[in-house]
Amino acid sequence: MLTRDVLADPVALTRALVDIESVSGNEAEIADRVEEVLPTRLKIERFGNTIVARTELGRPQRVVLAGHLDTVPLHDNWPSTVDGNIMHGCGTSDMKSGTAIALHLAVTEPAPRHDVTYVFYDNEEVDSALNGLRILADSHPQLLTDASFAVLLEPTHGLVEAGCQGTLRVLARTSGKRAHSARSWLGENAIHKAAPILQRLQQYRERLVTIDGCEFHEGLNAVRISGGVAGNVIPDECVVEVNFRFAPDRSERDAQDHVREVLDGFELDVVDSAPGALPGLDERPAQEFLAAIGQPPRAKLGWTDVARFATLGIPGLNFGPGDPNLAHKQDEHVEIDKIRECAVVVRRWLTA
């Protein structure tokens, strides 16, 4: 139950949200509970299981606080348990502790110094086509685009992780000609032809680039390879799936051009592409946020929904109490102190 007492305590609220099961696709109940406790002073709109709640205080600037409501599938790690300073359970780290901080502030902070758009959304852990924030950005961009800065409460272990890297996935294919392996010279071995692809990836030197004081470390990797017909057949196809994680100073197009240059001479199909997000730390709300937390930012190296804000022209950063290394793991947990500490930081930023 999301009682007044629970809403007043981000730790109790984290636990209450964790204990409402909300594996992606099953967010109706948690969205209902969130919607019914949001104060009427906010302008509340619901789209499926995504909820937008906006202060309307006439402040010169507006910021976004966003968190997703869903989790990856349970794995004998639900409901939550608490052991000293540790709260265990699916979603504790990714990211109900962060989402709890946003909901706690939405309910308990009537007068933030900037207008705030709170976004609670569904289907972050599954296919991008279902992502509630993506759908909202497509269907009602005006609910987001009047903000000048976004904080996504994804797990960062209480650090500021600014921007995010882009990601590009391509299939590099080689083709050949089948033949019986006892008469291999009648065929052309497509797996052998993939040798230079692997060699170029092995020899690739990754770029390090510093943007707004954040160091982004790129990576170009084969993540899957497959080829072969049968144990006695010269294979006529080999496919290498390559993932390029690129710094946000490259556009998606630049990233594609770069991979095409590295793998020049091979047939490439782009299967997936998402832009990075620049840190945007020169914006005033970002500077205020860094002042509130009192420590330097670092680059977010994974891809997060911060990039969705970036494509709307809204710089953003990741900041939350969870530990990103525990996300999606069976032993997912969060430090209770970290939840309190992060809640204090966000409130200090919004009220200083």
Add this chain to the structure above:
Amino acid sequence: MLTRDVLADPVALTRALVDIESVSGNEAEIADRVEEVLPTRLKIERFGNTIVARTELGRPQRVVLAGHLDTVPLHDNWPSTVDGNIMHGCGTSDMKSGTAIALHLAVTEPAPRHDVTYVFYDNEEVDSALNGLRILADSHPQLLTDASFAVLLEPTHGLVEAGCQGTLRVLARTSGKRAHSARSWLGENAIHKAAPILQRLQQYRERLVTIDGCEFHEGLNAVRISGGVAGNVIPDECVVEVNFRFAPDRSERDAQDHVREVLDGFELDVVDSAPGALPGLDERPAQEFLAAIGQPPRAKLGWTDVARFATLGIPGLNFGPGDPNLAHKQDEHVEIDKIRECAVVVRRWLTA
């Protein structure tokens, strides 16, 4: 029905055998039919669905004529049809036309110049553990080892294909360390580490070797490759399946040593190995066979059960009316002329 008239005509007998369905594992009926028509002058023994029928004429030399009774699965290509000189159907080429020649001679040739051991066996088209000839060679080798030469009536399109190449299959593995692909430098990419394996295979120069006038062409090939965990994970394992087809002047051990030398530095597991068979064309029955056919031999480049005779110390060759390129194909067929022509050659050899 295997009537006297049918048994007297290798073409009619081929068709009758094709029309007894005998996909591997289902050879009981065809074995029953074969067993009941074998003449009583032969010493007949049956082991499961494998039949051995031996002349006991006291000749100084003994030869083997062997054919398997099973086929690969039907593929809308059964029962047989005839169109002019072509008989279509599953098993026409591989190898009921050859098996029919052996059965035809067993029934119609009472006085061959060498004693003959006829072998009709099951499960050639499936796992080696089930192979009727292999089982016979293990359990009753004395029924085979008194022969000095073997003719296996596998499809060769009426040519003499002597000996056979050996085959070795190894898995070459690389290992690494998983990491999120957004932080790839924390992992070790096992797919990238496979680059030198593919490169060495690509650069490999195949050996050609001539033995008893037959040219054997070796081949060392990747036949399968797999690796990868997920689209965003640095892979911790890559496996390349390598098939070495080697000339019969190498032992299995030599072949393994050679592959270990080529792929030095990589973890290798042998998953499958079968020796080659030397042509053995200096044996008197082999010379007589070549004289009967009147054309030069060539090397058998695939692996056949001739190698099972070779491991018993019996040289052998492949000779049959079927077309090896049609084996296991939906449009499998045999030339009717070729059946007659090959039957004449084998009879000439046995009676000259």
